Amino acid sequence: MTRSATETDLGRTRRARRIGRVLTETHPDALCELDHGSPLELAVATILSAQCTDKKVNEVTPKLFARYPTAADYAGADRGEVEEMIRPTGFYRNKTNSLIQLGQALVERHDGQVPGRLADLVTLPGIGRKTANVILGNAFDVPGITVDTHFQRLVRRWGLTIETDPVKIEHEIGAMFPKRDWTMLSHRIIFHGRRVCHARKPACGACTLAKLCPSYGTGPTEPAAAAKLLKGPRARDLAAAAGVDPELVPAQAVQAEAP
Numbered sequence: 001m002t003r004s005a006t007e008t009d010l011g012r013t014r015r016a017r018r019i020g021r022v023l024t025e026t027h028p029d030a031l032c033e034l035d036h037g038s039p040l041e042l043a044v045a046t047i048l049s050a051q052c053t054d055k056k057v058n059e060v061t062p063k064l065f066a067r068y069p070t071a072a073d074y075a076g077a078d079r080g081e082v083e084e085m086i087r088p089t090g091f092y093r094n095k096t097n098s099l100i101q102l103g104q105a106l107v108e109r110h111d112g113q114v115p116g117r118l119a120d121l122v123t124l125p126g127i128g129r130k131t132a133n134v135i136l137g138n139a140f141d142v143p144g145i146t147v148d149t150h151f152q153r154l155v156r157r158w159g160l161t162i163e164t165d166p167v168k169i170e171h172e173i174g175a176m177f178p179k180r181d182w183t184m185l186s187h188r189i190i191f192h193g194r195r196v197c198h199a200r201k202p203a204c205g206a207c208t209l210a211k212l213c214p215s216y217g218t219g220p221t222e223p224a225a226a227a228k229l230l231k232g233p234r235a236r237d238l239a240a241a242a243g244v245d246p247e248l249v250p251a252q253a254v255q256a257e258a259p
């Protein structure tokens with residue numbers, strides 16, 4: 001997506017904020033979908049969520065959190081046992097390495113606690129900038145923008161940025177919104193990416209952002225075809241919000257959701 005040559009920076013920011021407001025109405029259920037009760041649990045869950053659905057991670061973590069309640073427990077964990085417990089999340093050998101090394105680094109450098117600063121978080125094994133922002137926003141209430149694959153695709157489709165580097169995207173989009181909104185904005189954009197604006201076939205004809213989106217028409221615009229592409233437990237509500245007959249959403253769409 002290229003930017004409109006005629007839209008001013010101010011106009012773009014205004015449109016971005018309108019998009020933000022529509023997303024607030026469209027996805028009232030948006031939140032961090034990884035179950036967690038502490039910063040450590042969220043750090044572990046985010047490491048496990050690489051290349052895996054949040055749902056699958058949530059199936060694995062209750063047992064894992066009960067078995068390894070502290071950073072020291074991960075530091076001293078039996079590798080084979082961890083691998084077995086997290087195997088369903090995929091890439092379990094690498095993820096086990098990350099969890100054990102994370103535990104060791106937290107014990108050695110942070111008294112076993114997950115630090116609440118971006119600069120410290122990104123030095124930890126298995127934790128990149130994206131994961132660090134998830135942890136800050138959801139475990140420490142420090143506003144953070146999470147630029148994952150959905151976020152990148154959507155803000156580019158909306159013509160809000162032409163950047164491809166996640167850090168540049170984070171700064172450019174962050175400047176368009178009040179800081180206090182960053183964490184929830186990220187959740188809502190990711191929800192829209194999972195449920196409506198898919199990578200291959202976005203549901204343009206059943207999208208609440210159609211009037212604000214320069215990429216309208218990337219996917220089917222005909223309501224019946226678009227409604228079939230909506231996904232997730234609120235697929236029928238999403239259709240209704242876009243002015244499309246909810247009955248056009250097939251039952252299986254309500255179950256499915258992109259990771």
Ligand code: SF4
Pocket residue numbers: 157196197198202203204205207208209210213214215216217218219
């Ligand atoms: S109109 Fe289409 S491309 Fe634009 S946000 Fe909606 S689904 Fe995505």
